[in-house]
Amino acid sequence: IVIMSELISLLRAKAIETHRLPSGGVLFRAGDAVARKFEVVAGEVVLERVSETGARLILQRASAGCVVAEPSLFAEHYHCDAVA
Numbered sequence: 001i002v003i004m005s006e007l008i009s010l011l012r013a014k015a016i017e018t019h020r021l022p023s024g025g026v027l028f029r030a031g032d033a034v035a036r037k038f039e040v041v042a043g044e045v046v047l048e049r050v051s052e053t054g055a056r057l058i059l060q061r062a063s064a065g066c067v068v069a070e071p072s073l074f075a076e077h078y079h080c081d082a083v084a
Helices: 002-013 070-074
Strands: 026-028 044-050 056-063 081-083
Antiparallel strands (some): 044 081
């Protein structure tokens, strides 16, 4: 757990932009190229996929202070949608 707090501190130091999304606004979609990391400042971002049967699968609920989809830092494309 200590390593995660160190990782978050390093990532936070590189923050350069702020995005404001309305409720239901999309931060990124599955298949989009990974271009940056995101941290929630206020509100919530939900990472989700839709199953083959059409069911909505929630992978993460990121609230204030949480990094969104940190495993994506090591991928070329996002594997889920991020919705405010």
